[in-house]
Amino acid sequence: MIELKNIHKSFGSKHVLNGINLHIVKGESFIILGGSGTGKSVMLKHIIGLMKPDKGRVFIDGKDVTDYTREQWFDIRRRFGMSFQEAALFDFMNVFENVAFPIRRHTRSTEMEIKKRVGYCLDIVGLSGNELLMPAELSGGMRRRAGFARSIALNPEVLLFDEPTTGLDPVMTDQIDNVINDLRRGLDVTCVTITHDMVSAFDIADRMVMLHEGEIVFTGTPDDVMKSRLPIIRSFLKGRICEEKTQ
């Protein structure tokens, strides 16, 4: 479904991605792990064409999209939903209009249908009753959830989540993880999620990769992760192990 081949990316003299190879299969939940500043967000932006690689190719459904023009990308992106790390809500619209925005742009839904859909999306992320607030009036976590709701509003086939649960309380985190799992169960949705939270990673993952210093140092199922002897994986797992002991 999505394939990155030998992706290199630098900003000035700073090499962020050094030859990334990965293949995301249709319908799977793919988790990207890695320390802060290792280039996870940059990698995600390559998948959806917001950044172009210095070297390497990007394939979507077997087609080489690396050199697609903006117009060509617009067509592909209708099938994608993405939530940004800092939510990226439109600050001149209230929460309702933000979530309704992609629906209004891309469908001919009636106002009733829009209301219903937006209400549903806000409900599952626990934001009912906040429709009329402006983004500036929301907390960081609320903003993130509203961004999440907007990304799923159009029922996209592929979802890219950049740290959807960072900064949320454990109950809310669990709820978002459930939403992601439900989405995948109901429809044949492919999810790519960046997270620091090992508990949610294990909750939703079919496969995980670990990014370190611009390279993928590990790929495998959650079971493989548990068995792995890599020091970097072990230190990431420590957080989870501590939590299991306290349970």
Next chain:
Amino acid sequence: MNFLDRLGKWVLNAVAEAGDFAILCWTALRSIFKRPFDIRNLFKQLERIGVDSMPVVLLTALFTGMVIALQTYSGFKRFQAQSMVGALVGVSLTRELAPVLAGLMVSGRIASAIAAEIGTMRVTEQVDALEVMGVDPVQYLFVPRILSGTIMMPLLVGIADVIGIYGGFFLLVNVFGENPDMYLNKVYQYTDVHDVTSGLIKAAVFGFIIAMVGCFKGLRTEGGAEGVGNATTSAVVMASLLILVLDFFLSKLMF
């Protein structure tokens, strides 16, 4: 050598930027005709650009009209030609001063506001979010703004022409006690329709430039809040310079 290096780099940057600007102008112009056309957004921008700029433009026009009348009156009086003041105020305002001064004032007011707004959207990834949703930022953000600029500036300048001429009238009649009919007669007699329309055409071009430069600088913003600040100031500088340069060429063209 070092100095020449820097100069060379500066020139190259400027040329590259001019090229990018031209390409973006072309893209934006083509996007005007793309569906869906966002009429609600257009009205919002029309209102904003019109309302925000009205007070500064009118004050500028009023005082410009008065000062031309004042200066030329003292000069013309020396050879008994004070009756010609109306002609001079009318021609210079409509052809040149109203569009250019309004353009400069609106640059400060609107080019900066647009650059700040779109720049903030850029650094907070709202522009990326638009792209991801398959919405062309050029179409969605630029088109309503450049259309509003192009429509509103001639309107503002039209009003500015009238206010400026009456500013001169007020000064001559109420301060210097000249004959009120004489002034207005000379204005009508010497100001051609062509003077007014050429001024309004300039205004439309300036309005386009102001909005376009704001959008351009906003879209190129990098580096957080500081970047937004830089985009804002450089938008005003670039818009003002372009207005002065284009004013010359347009004047030459419509002489």
